[in-house]
Amino acid sequence: MPRINYVEPAVMLATILQWLFLATVAGAFVGSGTSLFLHGLFFLTERTASVPLWVQMLLLPLGGILNGLLLYYGYRWNTAGLTDSVITSVHKQSGRMPFKTVAIKPLAALITLASGGSAGKEGPCSHIGGSLASAIGRMLRLNVELQKRIVACGVSAGFASVFGTPIAGAIYGVEVLAIGRIRHDFLFPAIIAGVTSFEVSKMWGVPYTYYLIPVLPEFSEILFIKTIVIGIVCGLVAWFFVDMLTLSRKMFERLRTRFAIWPPLMPFLGGVLLSALIIVIPTDYLGLSLPLVSRALDGEAMPFLGVVWKTLLVAITLGSGFYGGIATPQFVIGAIAGSAVADLLDVDPALGAAVGLVSVIAAASNTPIAAILMGIELFGGMAGTIYGAGAAIAAYLIIGHRSVYPDQPVAYPKS
Amino acid sequence: MPRINYVEPAVMLATILQWLFLATVAGAFVGSGTSLFLHGLFFLTERTASVPLWVQMLLLPLGGILNGLLLYYGYRWNTAGLTDSVITSVHKQSGRMPFKTVAIKPLAALITLASGGSAGKEGPCSHIGGSLASAIGRMLRLNVELQKRIVACGVSAGFASVFGTPIAGAIYGVEVLAIGRIRHDFLFPAIIAGVTSFEVSKMWGVPYTYYLIPVLPEFSEILFIKTIVIGIVCGLVAWFFVDMLTLSRKMFERLRTRFAIWPPLMPFLGGVLLSALIIVIPTDYLGLSLPLVSRALDGEAMPFLGVVWKTLLVAITLGSGFYGGIATPQFVIGAIAGSAVADLLDVDPALGAAVGLVSVIAAASNTPIAAILMGIELFGGMAGTIYGAGAAIAAYLIIGHRSVYPDQPVAYPKS
CATH class of the missing domain: 1.10.3080.10 (Clc chloride channel)
Structure with a gap:
């Protein structure tokens, strides 16, 4: 006994x-x-x-x-x-x-x-x-x-x-x-x-938005594979994002030491650079850019170039010494990239945006389980569950051991 | 760079x-x-x-x-x-x-x-x-x-x-x-x-059943704490289930060596014992008992004694040497226990059954994340997500390092 x-x-x-x-x-x-x-x-x-x-x-x-x-x-x-x-x-x-x-x-x-x-x-x-x-x-x-x-x-x-x-x-x-x-x-x-x-x-009255992503009620193997392709591309986009951030931080640091610039001036210079860039880049990409996410999730096909604009502005903002969060930009870049790739693959851009959003989070933050749950909590249904999950894990693998969080240790290698 | x-x-x-x-x-x-x-x-x-x-x-x-x-x-x-x-x-x-x-x-x-x-x-x-x-x-x-x-x-x-x-x-x-x-x-x-x-x-035409669990659209802290209490009780129920299984296996093994019984006769003896017991115990508790799960999830308040019946029959079946799975019984026991406890706590028995089901799985199988996702996939909405999650993790903790799978190793202690 x-x-x-x-x-x-x-x-x-x-x-x-x-x-x-x-x-x-x-x-x-x-x-x-x-x-x-x-x-x-x-x-x-x-x-x-x-x-x-x-x-x-x-x-x-x-x-x-x-x-x-x-x-x-x-x-x-x-x-x-x-x-x-x-x-x-x-x-x-x-x-x-x-x-x-x-x-x-x-x-x-x-x-x-x-x-x-x-x-x-x-x-x-x-x-x-x-x-x-x-x-x-x-x-x-x-x-x-x-x-x-x-x-x-x-x-x-x-x-x-x-x-x-x-x-x-x-x-x-x-x-x-x-x-x-x-x-x-x-x-x-x-x-x-x-x-x-x-x-x-x-x-306390904080507002939250959830999106309903339209998908056919029947599972489609082709669509599943296409969403995994979206996941792979979004993993590469996340990789680009992480590397650009690191690159920008290093370049601003080199600039500062080379010319012995007073540290508080660095984000000022970053601000000047951003001011110059928004002559070309739409100001939508400044700040949180949440309206871009909404547009993508409402089914508007987004231009792939948006990924470059957002990455560039975030890299300059954070690299020059502004302080800010690093997860909203992952949402923005993911939704844009997913929407753009979906459009190429003849997938509903809204589904692409949802899948892309969770994929970039899974990859850049190295949080696949949270990303799957986020897909379910934000979008629900088959879009958020099945299609989101496969793509998120694919993205999580493709980025390797890079991370937007430089102090995140590797507890267990991915492959 | x-x-x-x-x-x-x-x-x-x-x-x-x-x-x-x-x-x-x-x-x-x-x-x-x-x-x-x-x-x-x-x-x-x-x-x-x-x-x-x-x-x-x-x-x-x-x-x-x-x-x-x-x-x-x-x-x-x-x-x-x-x-x-x-x-x-x-x-x-x-x-x-x-x-x-x-x-x-x-x-x-x-x-x-x-x-x-x-x-x-x-x-x-x-x-x-x-x-x-x-x-x-x-x-x-x-x-x-x-x-x-x-x-x-x-x-x-x-x-x-x-x-x-x-x-x-x-x-x-x-x-x-x-x-x-x-x-x-x-x-x-x-x-x-x-x-x-x-x-x-x-x-291939395999049928699946999903349940819609009615809960108020507004979150209630009281209900959340009540569902955690359901989770704790279900963790203890899972503990009882695991220990009874182990006990039964040991007793049948002792019986076999003591009287040098030919091994194929053991499940025969188990069958005779089950036949005697069903004079008292309702036959609903035989086999998979899925109708019990359906009744619990449809909101019928179940008797707590059902946990004892099901545990006893499963322990004799598997302990005596019948081969069978060990997850469906967790669903059954969880749904019954959750429903019974919910009724005591003035919670909708259907919600209790859903919460109990995922809690017993989380505890007895040591799979809290899968249990949370199962709650979401089977029941959806706030019942499956918020109320299921808290209870599942509470149950997972309370059972300690017991498991229905004797060969499951401990990779990381719980506390």
Whole structure:
């Protein structure tokens, strides 16, 4: 007879109750924090969305210098000797994040996006999530393991709120911590915090959009293979995106050291460069570019060149030293690339955009499971489930071990 | 400037094309094989579903002795020195499975289920999947790594066909191989094979049922916590189920050695015992018991005692030496337990049944991600997504490191 072990279930029950409490509290704080940020963002970007071109051309360098000054002087407050990165915090800092400087990244992101810098809104939200959760954990004097877990769960909560997909967001927060592995022991806190944070954000009135992608009710093997081709192309696009970002960061850094430029001036120069480029490149590609995503998901065939424009603007924005997120650009590039390739392959561009969006996320962030769930939560039905899944994994493979997150370690190689 | 590396994407592209081919072929064969098995199963079980009690009482010992003889003499054909278990095959046999004896487990399962033995239909399907894929791999002379992967992808294909959930089934096949880790490098083959196999099975006319679970459109924190309580109870139920199975196996084994009973007689004795028990226990709990699952998911409140009946019958069936699957019983027990607990907590029993079903799978099989996806694919909406996910992970934690699959290794501890 198997010895009935009462200790293990008791420990597990205690773990569940502990995290039900900790993750709900963390999720509620993070959901409120991200909502505040998102409302600020919507308020500011609405005001600068349709300014005349010459105003936009002035705003960009102005945003650049403000960003530069904020980041340069702001981090002098960080006397804790800790890096301000959630991935590094979980892996190398025992889940500790600097708290005094918590507002810098969100403020910098607001300036970046309001002035037209091309970037995303997820980075600041996961930063808010990780920082608030870290602070809660330290207030409760959690031990190192619990502290790491609460930071990861704060990150998950941040993504759940900003994506509007509680389960996919939660799993993205866990999966993004390393390539090739999901830590199952992080899952429960992540999902509780993700659901709570998402619901709290909805309560604070953050709007979310979901899309219905039309596909034939019957499965088609040909279409399945075509969506995998879209996935492969999107994986290559993600590869191009990651490499361009790295290249741009290096070039701006070389420029800075070569001419001994004062660091806060770098994003100013980036802003000037962006101002010059938008004479040629449509201003749609500035900021979050969410209207482009909507158009692609509504079935408008997008030009492949859009991928180049968006990549170029993001690479200059982030490479020159603006601070901003890196996930929204993946959505934008994915939706555009998917739509363009779909059009070539005689596939509905809306389906292509949906498949492309999840594929670029799966590849550039190395988060295939979260991308599959995101497809399901954002689009549902066969488009989001079957067609999204095959493409997402193909894209995840083709990009190899590159990542938009330079501090993401490889836990398990892909091939 | 990042050195542009053309080798890695080329290798990855080759990997993708290779698996697009291998997994499609494997998926098509596996989908056909499982369809053949499932049609045979439906044909036989329809004929024995509503026989009078005395016929049922004769059928059970008859099925037992047939099962015993088949397993005892059949495996003499296995001269390869390989174990007939897919999990062992991937971890310890370099992806090799004995092929001469491929039909034994499916035939034994047909006899078990047609004679009223209480078991599942997934084991034989994943067995067909793993064996066919292993044979394809060896015909193509794949190397050890590829051979392991094709077996895993065959297993995924088998689960995708039998569950009727292509993505959840595919991921179940990967996740079930070890506790606490999903091998991302197995995902692409698994998903391609899963989708193909599922679609091939649909083409062969295998019927699938999905359920619409009614929930209020607004999220409720109270309901979320109640579903987590359902998850915790279902985790404990899964624990009870696993321990009873182990206990029963040990007791029958002790009986056999104590009285030196000829092995084929053991399931005969099991059959006699089952015949005696069904004087008290309703015959609904024999066989697959899928009508019980349907009733629970349609909103009928189920008696908690049903968990005990089903567990007892399954433990005797499988413990005494009948061969059969072990996943359908998890569905049955989960749906019953969830429904019963929901009724106590003033939750819609249909929602409770859905949540319970995915929770017991997550716990007893140690497959939380697959369980979440299964909730989404089977039930959809908020019931399948948010409420299912929290409960599934809670159940997965509470069961500790127990498993219905005794050869499932622990890759990463849960706490």
